[in-house]
Amino acid sequence: MLAAEVEFMEKGFVAAKTTDIARRAGVTHAMLHYYYRTKENLFKQVFQKKIQLLADSFVTILSQEIPFLEKIQQGVSAHLDFLAANPRLPLFVLWEIVGNPDRQETCREVLLPVFKKVIEELQEILDAERRRGASVPESAQELMLNIVSMNVFTILSLPIAMLLTETREEDRDQFLQRRKQQIVRQVLSQLTENHK
Amino acid sequence: MLAAEVEFMEKGFVAAKTTDIARRAGVTHAMLHYYYRTKENLFKQVFQKKIQLLADSFVTILSQEIPFLEKIQQGVSAHLDFLAANPRLPLFVLWEIVGNPDRQETCREVLLPVFKKVIEELQEILDAERRRGASVPESAQELMLNIVSMNVFTILSLPIAMLLTETREEDRDQFLQRRKQQIVRQVLSQLTENHK
DNA sequence: TATTTGTTTAACATGCTTGTTAATCACGCG
DNA sequence: CGCGTGATTAACAAGCATGTTAAACAAATA
DSSP, X not given: OHHHHHHHHHHHHHHOOHHHHXXXXXXOHHHHHHHHSSHHHHHHHHHHHHHHHHHHHHHTTXXXXXXXXXXXXXXXXXXXHHHHHSTXXXXXXXXXXXXXXXXXXXXXXXXXXXXXXHHHHHHHHHHHHHHTTOOOOSOHHHHHHHHHHHHHHHHHTHHHHHHHTTOOGGGHHHHHHHHHHHHHHHHHHHHTOOOO | OHHHHHHHHHHHHHHOOHHHHHXXXXXXXXXXXXXXXSHHHHHHXXXXXXXXXXXXXXXXXXXXXXXXXXXXXXXXHHHHHHHHHSTTHHHHHHHHHHHOGGGHHHHHHHHHHHHHXXXXXXXXXXXXXXXXXXOOOSOHHHHHXXXXXXXXXXXXXXXXXXXXXXXXXXXXXHHHHHHHHHHHHHHHHHHTOOOO
């Protein structure tokens, strides 16, 4: 199962071979079919689990009871850290979804409720902040999308970004931390904007 | 060749079948091998072309001689429009690169020079603006990354985003236009920020 | 007309991948 | 002890994808 996760995440559904998964797990490939019947079956379980993980990552954006701006900052930071620890997750999910629209069902079932809940909570926070006199121009959805966009894309494009900026492998973490600060600044810039 | 582009873009290298490509092109699969020798060979040509396309998309961010803020706005808009017209391009490139690090070479060769040039020009624009008294807090690289992040991720996640926001297929363009405005606002918010 | 060169085709070879199967094994229980 | 259930194995079946090949073909050239 863990072997399957690794293999599928690394190569995707089509390129992953059941024999390799079995070998990595230390069992014969007949055994693997004995337990999971088909590759599709095994994949579904992995995919479900990974979607769940991705959904949970949204929740990390909302953090404990701390002042508003700090909360956003912490949320962005935690989210990026999560992605940095699971760098293949977003690409894997995106790829498998566009490659096989059937999987959107799983996606809808798991992602939709979490997404709605997080947006709702975030909206409440924004509303509360607005009532306290702050000028918060964005809708929760918009804010959420902005944060997720920059965080996820940072991870997605990390190999290319490191190529283009000629960053060495050992400076990866440093690169990410710097980028994190930039994202926080960009997000906060709109939230702290003085409105006419 | 065009058939190959479509097939590879839709399914990726592994899932694309040379027989399907041949069938779509209206030739026998033996013919296809006669001209291109191997699948890998054919793919390389397609990949090169697509990377080139992606590189060119960066250039659209810089537009004609118009005022600074408007230029940024136009650039973001043009870039997103380009991506909307080539929605599978970013995911395809990202997937094939992480799936086969050898391809990073092609990526470096084509992307790097364009990237450097664009960043350079953008930096000049920012510097000029700064000299004119504006407070432009970002480096060109940072600005670029922010824009590209939000634009690309918007396209990457469009299927999921439409699922989560319960947007219907026929409202796709409207959804994108609204998102475009949000992105422009987010980008400009930092550029027009009043600095202490 | 005969020859050469490059194109096209059908048929084949090979290897790999998923999935099955029948025989064997291990072990708890009547 | 013997029996039965589930686990395990090796061997196999079928299908499919890539790539080759040898023969037929077409067209230009000598």
